[in-house]
Amino acid sequence: MVKEIKAKMVEEIAKKIKGAKTVAIANIGRIPSKQFQEIRKGLRGKAEIKVVKKRMLIRALEKANLKELTEKMADQPALIISELNPFELFREMKARRSPMPAKPGMIAEKDIVVPAGGTGLPPGPAIGDLQMAGIPAKIEKGQIVVLKEKVVTKAGEEVTPAVANALNKIGITPFEVGLEITGAWEAGLIFGRDVLDIDYDRIRNDIASASESAFNLAYHAGYPVKEVIEVKLTEASGKAMNLALNIDWVSKDTIKQIISKAHAHALALNARVGGG
Numbered sequence: 001m002v003k004e005i006k007a008k009m010v011e012e013i014a015k016k017i018k019g020a021k022t023v024a025i026a027n028i029g030r031i032p033s034k035q036f037q038e039i040r041k042g043l044r045g046k047a048e049i050k051v052v053k054k055r056m057l058i059r060a061l062e063k064a065n066l067k068e069l070t071e072k073m074a075d076q077p078a079l080i081i082s083e084l085n086p087f088e089l090f091r092e093m094k095a096r097r098s099p100m101p102a103k104p105g106m107i108a109e110k111d112i113v114v115p116a117g118g119t120g121l122p123p124g125p126a127i128g129d130l131q132m133a134g135i136p137a138k139i140e141k142g143q144i145v146v147l148k149e150k151v152v153t154k155a156g157e158e159v160t161p162a163v164a165n166a167l168n169k170i171g172i173t174p175f176e177v178g179l180e181i182t183g184a185w186e187a188g189l190i191f192g193r194d195v196l197d198i199d200y201d202r203i204r205n206d207i208a209s210a211s212e213s214a215f216n217l218a219y220h221a222g223y224p225v226k227e228v229i230e231v232k233l234t235e236a237s238g239k240a241m242n243l244a245l246n247i248d249w250v251s252k253d254t255i256k257q258i259i260s261k262a263h264a265h266a267l268a269l270n271a272r273v274g275g276g
Helices: 002-018 033-042 054-063 067-072 086-095 126-132 161-170 200-221 228-244 255-272
Strands: 022-025 047-051 077-082 098-100 112-113 137-140 143-146 152-154 175-177 180-186 189-192
Touching: 002 077, 002 161, 022 067, 022 112, 033 126, 054 067, 054 077, 054 180, 067 180, 067 189, 077 180, 086 180, 098 189, 112 161, 126 137, 126 143, 126 161, 152 161
Parallel strands: none
Antiparallel strands: 022 077, 022 180, 047 077, 098 175, 112 152, 137 143, 180 189
């Protein structure tokens, strides 16, 4: 009976997978239950999250002809089905991550750095906790001060109990907790976390910088594209107008300014000869 129930569940999951635009695998290993429920609620209408036993999920993916996605399987997986594309889905998940205190045994994803300066901690035993973690500190102006910036755990290293205790004392939360997408599928393509994790601000800045550099190159080379031609024509028009005004060349574009200039000269001359 149990076997039949499990087989039916696998069939239902495989059917959902087949009908989805995007299928993703997420790791729910570190996420507290309360936060998981908040994320699930926040994604309502955008994505459906199903917590499935690893073996059943692998069978469902294989039945849905997505065996390749099993290579991105997390230790404690959740299945995400969405109409968002994988990059939008990853961005949604990343936006819902929140700071998490360091705990002994956690692996640093990047260097954990304690900056130099005041900690706000009053003089007391806490200075010993910082020094035990290798953080240079002293008492100064009524508080514990970190003398110089210190990398207490390098990327890929394990957080020690002493470091975790010191970071928590200072109030540094170097980790983030949330649903971590380990892989996603869309339209026959598999995307890993390294591809999905895009720094949009950096890309926008890179595009803006490249655009500016390309324009400068085209402008100085006189390359005839729309953007350069518009600027060149504006500059040429301005130079032509200045030349025409300097030599009093009469045209429909200069006549008003020439008359205004002549009128001003006339008034100045009249004032100098004592005219009324």
